[in-house]
Amino acid sequence: MSITVVGSVAYDSIETPAGRRERCLGGAATYFSLAASFFTDVRVIAVVGDDFGPEQEAVFAARKIDTRGIEHTAGKSFFWEGSYLENFNEAKTRNTELNVFASFEPKIPNAYRDSDFLFLANIDPVLQRRVRESMPGVKLVAGDTMNYWIKDHRPALLEVLKGLDVLLINDTETRMIAGNNNLLQAARAVMALGPRFLVVKHGEYGATLFHEIRPKGERAELRTFRAPALPLEQVIDPTGAGDSFAGGFFGYLASQPELTPGTFRRAMFYGSVMGSFACECFGTERLQQLTRPEIDERFHVFRQLTHLD
Amino acid sequence: MSITVVGSVAYDSIETPAGRRERCLGGAATYFSLAASFFTDVRVIAVVGDDFGPEQEAVFAARKIDTRGIEHTAGKSFFWEGSYLENFNEAKTRNTELNVFASFEPKIPNAYRDSDFLFLANIDPVLQRRVRESMPGVKLVAGDTMNYWIKDHRPALLEVLKGLDVLLINDTETRMIAGNNNLLQAARAVMALGPRFLVVKHGEYGATLFHEIRPKGERAELRTFRAPALPLEQVIDPTGAGDSFAGGFFGYLASQPELTPGTFRRAMFYGSVMGSFACECFGTERLQQLTRPEIDERFHVFRQLTHLD
Numbered sequence: 320m321s322i323t324v325v326g327s328v329a330y331d332s333i334e335t336p337a338g339r340r341e342r343c344l345g346g347a348a349t350y351f352s353l354a355a356s357f358f359t360d361v362r363v364i365a366v367v368g369d370d371f372g373p374e375q376e377a378v379f380a381a382r383k384i385d386t387r388g389i390e391h392t393a394g395k396s397f398f399w400e401g402s403y404l405e406n407f408n409e410a411k412t413r414n415t416e417l418n419v420f421a422s423f424e425p426k427i428p429n430a431y432r433d434s435d436f437l438f439l440a441n442i443d444p445v446l447q448r449r450v451r452e453s454m455p456g457v458k459l460v461a462g463d464t465m466n467y468w469i470k471d472h473r474p475a476l477l478e479v480l481k482g483l484d485v486l487l488i489n490d491t492e493t494r495m496i497a498g499n500n501n502l503l504q505a506a507r508a509v510m511a512l513g514p515r516f517l518v519v520k521h522g523e524y525g526a527t528l529f530h531e532i533r534p535k536g537e538r539a540e541l542r543t544f545r546a547p548a549l550p551l552e553q554v555i556d557p558t559g560a561g562d563s564f565a566g567g568f569f570g571y572l573a574s575q576p577e578l579t580p581g582t583f584r585r586a587m588f589y590g591s592v593m594g595s596f597a598c599e600c601f602g603t604e605r606l607q608q609l610t611r612p613e614i615d616e617r618f619h620v621f622r623q624l625t626h627l628d
Numbered sequence: 629m630s631i632t633v634v635g636s637v638a639y640d641s642i643e644t645p646a647g648r649r650e651r652c653l654g655g656a657a658t659y660f661s662l663a664a665s666f667f668t669d670v671r672v673i674a675v676v677g678d679d680f681g682p683e684q685e686a687v688f689a690a691r692k693i694d695t696r697g698i699e700h701t702a703g704k705s706f707f708w709e710g711s712y713l714e715n716f717n718e719a720k721t722r723n724t725e726l727n728v729f730a731s732f733e734p735k736i737p738n739a740y741r742d743s744d745f746l747f748l749a750n751i752d753p754v755l756q757r758r759v760r761e762s763m764p765g766v767k768l769v770a771g772d773t774m775n776y777w778i779k780d781h782r783p784a785l786l787e788v789l790k791g792l793d794v795l796l797i798n799d800t801e802t803r804m805i806a807g808n809n810n811l812l813q814a815a816r817a818v819m820a821l822g823p824r825f826l827v828v829k830h831g832e833y834g835a836t837l838f839h840e841i842r843p844k845g846e847r848a849e850l851r852t853f854r855a856p857a858l859p860l861e862q863v864i865d866p867t868g869a870g871d872s873f874a875g876g877f878f879g880y881l882a883s884q885p886e887l888t889p890g891t892f893r894r895a896m897f898y899g900s901v902m903g904s905f906a907c908e909c910f911g912t913e914r915l916q917q918l919t920r921p922e923i924d925e926r927f928h929v930f931r932q933l934t935h936l937d
Binding site: 504552554628 | 645716809810811812813815830832833834836851852853854856859860861862863890893894897931932933934935936937
């Protein structure tokens with residue numbers, strides 16, 4: 320089943336201990352859709368400027384990603400500059416230029432309206448909600464957010480959470496939304512705000528899935544599933560690892576006939592697989608070169624990394 | 629098979645967001661031996677002062693731990709005071725009084741000499757080495773260390789590493805020993821100094837086992853296995869969680885007829901199980917009350933937390 324994703328398509332200048340790259344193609348929607356495209360059809364809603372040309376278009380086309388929802392406007396695309404010199408788990412932002420993204424009004428092409436899966440990448444919750452409400456027929460909605468929206472746009476964010484089935488955020492964001500430092504208690508509090516599934520990302524330590532199961536006639540019970548991150552021989556650039564995780568996770572879900580708890584557990588592994596590949600080169604380079612057999616091979620590595628037998 | 633452990637038996641005053649306790653029975657050898665005692669016979673080598681009496685002795689006796697190697701001398705026992713108010717993953721030391729521990733000269737009772745397993749808890753590497761050399765017949769030796777020895781006693785520590793089969797340390801210590809920030813490369817570097825097995829503890833994120841396997845006729849290959857930590861409803865006191873992990877890990881190994889890679893993977897789970905229990909009460913309270921069925925039940929929870937099927 321196809322996924323519609325709304326989010327940023329951007330240029331990133333990145334510095335890591337492995338080097339520096341200027342104006343790589345980036346943005347949450349880019350990483351997400353490249354990662355998800357290995358599992359299912361993906362349709363993107365975003366806005367770009369005059370600096371987005373045939374070369375960038377070709378990156379999406381090579382993965383058969385539908386870009387009819389990428390609006391081209393006069394001006395420059397969203398630009399971000401960040402450094403991981405001090406900490407590989409968290410970027411230090413040096414510069415953010417919203418450019419054409421500042422007046423982004425997501426427009427949903429009619430051809431996208433039969434999508435069964437919707438991913439709301441990290442953008443203004445007012446826009447996330449508008450897109451959610453324009454696609455009432457979707458089967459599963461997942462979303463991301465960040466500290467800025469949690470701190471300063473809480474009422475709008477709470478409205479978005481009500482309409483989400485799955486929320487993917489990191490430890491700090493989980494604790495911030497809940498106002499509780501205990502991860503398990505914080506997870507419960509966040510899920511009480513809407514999402515039935517919560518994926519908490521731990522950077523180099525992997526991610527935890529929280530979801531409720533309700534055995535027949537028994538009280539609901541919070542189940543947790545932990546997928547590790549792969550210790551990599553060399554981390555080149557962690558930019559987009561979280562969005563690639565989301566793409567692998569959601570892409571796998573959308574490719575499956577049934578959404579059982581087991582499907583979600585395997586989705587956590589596919590998310591981790593895609594996140595690990597994203598770190599191996601600057602920007603989206605590794606995702607562009609990736610093949611499906613490599614993905615399946617790494618899924619097997621994750622199994623070996625975690626399973627007793 | 630029985631384990632001999634050498635390390636500290638101490639009193640700890642602990643402050644955490646859950647409260648404060650004065651002079652709990654603590655010390656690495658205490659946590660280790662309580663945790664390991666659920667799996668196999670344990671014998672302790674340590675030194676205590678006049679403040680260690682029948683009440684403390686009874687804690688060891690209740691778990692059938694051999695305390696003939698605990699030397700009683702005039703003076704006060706090792707005392708540590710620490711706080712987790714700012715960070716649950718790392719204690720802030722407020723006070724350390726070595727007391728009788730300052731002149732600790734480990735003496736190995738003859739009755740301990742047939743031990744097959746030896747655990748060198750975090751003490752001066754000169755003493756670790758002396759104990760190691762006094763027990764040449766042991767089958768498997770594991771050890772721990774800390775930043776202080778790594779920074780200021782490196783030559784002595786390197787001698788200890790040569791004699792270890794298993795080293796259990798945390799992320800920061802691994803990176804410090806190796807002088808390398810990449811965990812996988814650092815693990816390789818540490819293992820090149822001696823230990824065939826390296827367990828890197830990640831606090832609330834679990835622990836990773838690194839070990840070499842050498843498939844017939846192929847090049848040696850570094851295998852990794854990640855055991856998560858359990859997200860707990862309430863963390864009361866993380867003191868001793870790492871030593872309890874070591875006790876569960878090494879105790880399980882000592883209880884098994886064969887040391888296969890699978891045995892080591894299961895040992896990682898038993899380590900995580902014991903570490904999780906240690907955090908549920910102040911000091912050693914939870915380990916004192918624990919039962920074997922509770923351990924097996926929690927092992928099952930760890931399986932659910934990590935396994936796809």
